[in-house]
Amino acid sequence: MRRSDQERFDRFTELAARLLGVPIVSLSLVGPRHGVVMSSAGLPAPLVLLLAHGFSRHLAASRQPLVIGDARVHPLGANTPAVRDGLVTAYAGVPLFDARGRTLGTLCIMDTRPRTWTNDQLQRLHDVAWVLRRAVDWGAPKRPGAAPRQWRRATPDRSTLPSHG
Numbered sequence: 001m002r003r004s005d006q007e008r009f010d011r012f013t014e015l016a017a018r019l020l021g022v023p024i025v026s027l028s029l030v031g032p033r034h035g036v037v038m039s040s041a042g043l044p045a046p047l048v049l050l051l052a053h054g055f056s057r058h059l060a061a062s063r064q065p066l067v068i069g070d071a072r073v074h075p076l077g078a079n080t081p082a083v084r085d086g087l088v089t090a091y092a093g094v095p096l097f098d099a100r101g102r103t104l105g106t107l108c109i110m111d112t113r114p115r116t117w118t119n120d121q122l123q124r125l126h127d128v129a130w131v132l133r134r135a136v137d138w139g140a141p142k143r144p145g146a147a148p149r150q151w152r153r154a155t156p157d158r159s160t161l162p163s164h165g
Helices: 003-020 045-062 119-135
Strands: 024-030 035-041 066-068 090-097 103-111
Touching: 003 024, 003 035, 003 103, 003 119, 024 045, 035 045, 045 066, 045 090, 045 103, 090 119, 103 119
Parallel strands: none
Antiparallel strands: 024 035, 024 103, 066 090, 090 103
């Protein structure tokens, strides 16, 4: 990734943290077996990946926003080490789609304490994601002589990053 792209992603996550008043924000690409945190605010990307990958995979596969006020009592979070250890308690995220409607990843906000996400916060999260989707060229990197990558639509058992075949 180019340095300018990384700076752009970092500005978005830092802006989202300030606008939403949350301690942790992540911007991730999510694949069938792994995820990549493109940027995070509040915690280093490797730690965010460990904390929120399960939520992000579910979010990308469902293609629907996910809002959890207290993950300690939510089926997706109650048994995860990050929640049991108090590192993530509240979570809200939205999927990111390209211009053709394909799921690329997630924009997520998290807190270490339970919280009731307000309509205003959730609308701001959607607004930041909307701007992000339009500010970044989400096309696959072009390699000289390479065939175009094939993208798949998300289903509950599969996310949509291109195959590396």
